[in-house]
Structures are given as C-alpha cells and as structure tokens.
Amino acid sequence: MGSEVTFRIKRFDGEKSYWQTFKVPVYRGMTVLEGLYYIKENYDGTLAFRASCRMSVCGSCAIKINGKPRLACETQILSLGSSNIDIEPLDNFKVIKDLITDFEGFFKKHEHVKPYIIRKDDNYENPTEILQTPEQLYAYYDFTLCIKCGACYSVCPAAAREDYLGPAAITAAYRFNADSRDGGSEIRYALVCGDNGVWRCHFAAECSEVCPKQIDPAKAVQKMRVKAALHTIKSIFGW
Amino acid sequence: MSWTNWFRISGKSLFGIAFSLHRLTGVVLAIYLCMHLTYLTSLKFGKEFYESLIKTTVSPTFLVFDILLILAGVYHGVNGLRLILHEFGLAYESRRTLLYAAFVLTLVLWFVASYQMYRFVMGV
C-alpha cells in the first residue's frame, strides 16, 4: 500500500497531440484500466478511452501500454515492472480523441470477408441439424476466439498500406473456410485474393505476439494464403 | 515512409525485428546484384583492367565491406528458409525455436564465410 506510479498519456484534442502526466496510487492487482478510471474521476474528466466488460471479452480497451498493444482491463500495473506507464492509442488507426481510435475501417474489412456460414441448403422453415465432430471443430476453433480488439492490426507492418485487410479479417475468413458447416470457401478466396489481401503478409508474425486471446492470426493468414494460391492456380488450369 | 520503420526497434518483438532485417538485407542485396553485374562488365575491357579492379577490391580495406555484405547475404538466406517453412504452413508451433536457431545459424555461417574471405585476402 502507499505506492505510486506515473501515467504518461498521449492525448489528442482534435488538433494537436501532447503528453500529460498523472500520479496514480497503486495496489496489488490494480489494472491499467482502473488507473485510467482513477485519472478520469480524480484528475481530468475529459480523458477519453473505450472500455466495457472489464474482463477481456469485449475487445474495447486495446491500447499501447509501454509500447506494446494490450487490453487495459487485463494488464496489471505492478506486473509491468516499471513506475512509468506510457499509454498511447493503437497505431495504424486514426485517432479521434485521446485513446479512442476510428474502428470503422477495421469493422468494414471484417464484414468484407462474409464472416458467417454460407450454405446452399438454407431452409428456415424446416431447419435440420448440422453435425460436426470434435476433430472438425478443432480445425477452426482457436480462430473463433477473436474479440476484434485491433491489437493485431496495429502491429502489422503491412497495415502501412491503409487498404490492407489485416490479420483479424483474414483470420475470420479462414475461420469460416475451415468450418465444415460452411460452403462459401470459393467466395472468400476471391475476397482475400486482391492486392490488399493475403499477398501483403510476409510473416512478421507480430500479430501473434500481441493477440490477447493468443489465437495466432499469423498461422491463419499463412494457411489461408496457401489454400487461396492453390485454389487460384487450380481454377486457372481448370483442374 | 514505411522503410524508416525497419530501423525502429521499440514496440517490436524479435519476430518483427527479424522481418525488418530481412527487408533491409534484401534491398542491400538487390543493390549489390546490380553493382556485381556492373563490376563484371569490366571483364569486357581486357585482362589488365579487370585485374587492376581485383587488386583494389580484393584487399584488406574492402574486406570490411565484404564481411558486412556476407552477413546480409547469410542472414537473408537463413531467415528466408525459416520464412519459407512457415509460409508453406509448416512448423508454426516451433516458430520461436526456429527464430533463435536462424540467428545462431546465421552467426555460425557468417564466421565461417568471413574467416575464409580473410584467408583469401591475406593470402594464407
């Protein structure tokens, strides 16, 4: 009890960005998010950040903490091992205010890959059960855990190109292609094979290093690329 | 410009640093390719001209550049093999081990090649 850390937050007021320092009292188990709320309640009510569930399932509070994108709600201040906590908004996203970034493009890219089961025999009047074995589930289960926090996109070197789909969207595309219940693989191959798709990945694998759910987006992108390449070449030769 | 990011280390894991080095060494080697072909053009100008160039460039002064160049080449090749493995969808689970192994192998092969070039230049 009685210890203090210094939060250095990169703020943005719509015109200029600047750093602001706050001293925050810390207790064991206190998270960065609780620190941000403390600042908002006791020092500066204008501090803007996104947060919702407080338990790392919603993906709202992803920010850069000491240079690395993390979920603020699951990062304990004392585990950072430093009395200086640098807080910045995620890279590769346009900053709206303080730590709040524009996720519109990120979500549009996710929508673009048609992240839902596509079947020819959709019959809502007479629904039938679709069976799936545990092995079929394991083929794609890890990739279902994405909470769309944007951490992967913020560290991806290919995202320097603004229209790059990004690891999260391509992982979502692979998640559905690998799902035995889905019949839309060919549609999704076409969607991820543009100049802004799988070809822009070169396995920097930073995405897998920062994913708070450890779902290995880099693995999904590689698998998607191999399948997409084989599919495109086969279709050219009509095999 | 995105190439300046290749020189930034903060905020990157060893994977991201390996990627930046791969790009950097790739560009260096591409430039060297053009330099090498230009250099070999000197062969067309006769034995004396070519061998005078050899005398300048196969020398202790240029050995420093050659050793740096071979570091770039060995790194790009060894790391490249690691990337090829993963990009074909293989060995993803051992990616950390392979990354460390790539750096170690790069150093080992670099020492071997540099030592050989040193012997070549010094005439031992």
Place this chain on the structure above:
Amino acid sequence: MEEMHTRRVLEPIAWILQLISGIFLTVLVTFHFYVTHFVEHNAMEYDKVIGRFTDPAYQVMYVLLLLFVSFHAFNGLRAIILDTNFGAKHARAVNTATFLLFFAVFGYGLVLLFSF
C-alpha cells in the same frame, strides 16, 4: 475482365516462385561463393573467370543463378513497394516496372555471360 484475370494469376504464381527461387538461391549462391573462395586461391584471376564462363556446366549454373536471383530481387522489391499506399494506387505501374527491370537485368547478365 482480362486485366483482372492476369493480375489474379500473377500474385499466387509470383508468391510461390519467390519461395521456390529462394530455396534454389540458398544452394546456388552458396555454391557460387564456394567456387570463388574455397576451391583454389586464384579463382578470381581473369583466365579462371573466363574459363568458368565458357564451361558449359558452369554456364548452366550461372544461367540458373541469374534467372532466380533477378526474379527474386525484383519480385521482392515489387512486394515492398506494393506494401505502401503509393503501391496501392499505382499497382499496375509498379508491376510493369519491376518486371521490366527483372527482364533487363537477367537479359544483361545473359549477354555478358555468353559474350566470351
């Protein structure tokens, strides 16, 4: 559309060839370095070099080396430029320019090799 069709084929083939040429290059470049530095001490002398350039077995090796290295280098540069916003806007120009450079460098190397 014809143009979209060409680009659709280009990318997966270029990606696979980049990896395959990479594998071949680790062998060929190592061999090239071995021949010039490990075999004999006067390997860089004019007569020795010309000797290799006119030997059919070495010629095959040099042609393969030239082909793979020019492709790998300029396809790599193409990928680097296409990873930027500039490359996104001018993809067709970038593709054309880098492919022309590949042919030019490979062609020049061939001419030089077989001119002895």
